[in-house]
Amino acid sequence: MKNLLTAVVELGAWALRRRRRFRVTGASMEPTIAPETFVLVKPMDRMQRAVHAGDLVVAAHPLKSIEICKRAASVGADGSVELLSDNPDAGQDSRHFGPVASSSIRGVVSFVLARPS
């Protein structure tokens, strides 16, 4: 019941343009997020707080013009965010490109909608 309520609230927020919708490709966030999962993201300008360690985030890749879905592993004193993959064998993240600026964080994942098996 709680799940259903969350879905209604989140999809409602998305319908009111308070969430951004992304489709996640790739396996680097497994088992949390399987490929072809939809996520709803609360944009940073709507967040009442900064990114916390442990948040799932969508961020701009620092070196390529793509957006990436990663786990915020830690937040530095200067606000920079270390992004890591939940499945470290299958992804490039801050181990390769270093911490990213907080301004590159698009938002925090508020709802994960996996493809039904």
Add this chain to the structure above:
Amino acid sequence: MTFSYRLLAAFDRVVSAPVADAHCDGPCGVYDPSSARIAAEAVLSMTKKIGDIDMSAPGAHNTYIRFVAIKEEQAEITKRELNILWHDYFKPNHLEAYPDLHTTFWNATKQASACKTAVDVGACEELMSQIEAIHNMFWESKGREVPWYTAS
């Protein structure tokens, strides 16, 4: 949840969602040193065949040039495949377990260059043994036992 997913999936067919990449690097962690091994075996084989050409036979020069071209190409592929393992698969944390990781790869890629430049069976055999060491390091880092083998 199925309904919610279908709703978003249906909407996605009309207005596709932007993609949030969770790999950034092609096919999701599929690495295997056998790609480098196969190319290096081809270099070894072509090096032996170049030495066996009877240069007085008709068409020998054509055969010689073809073999050299294949050897050069395969040596280049060997270097590329080693670089993919070195740069993309191995991560800084592997250095703790394999402190000579960089030296191993540096030597192996330099050896592949040496095999490309020269016609030297010994150099090719040395390259194969370096790739065997990388094979062992790679599979150990993945916690798997994969015995070394060659195609020829």
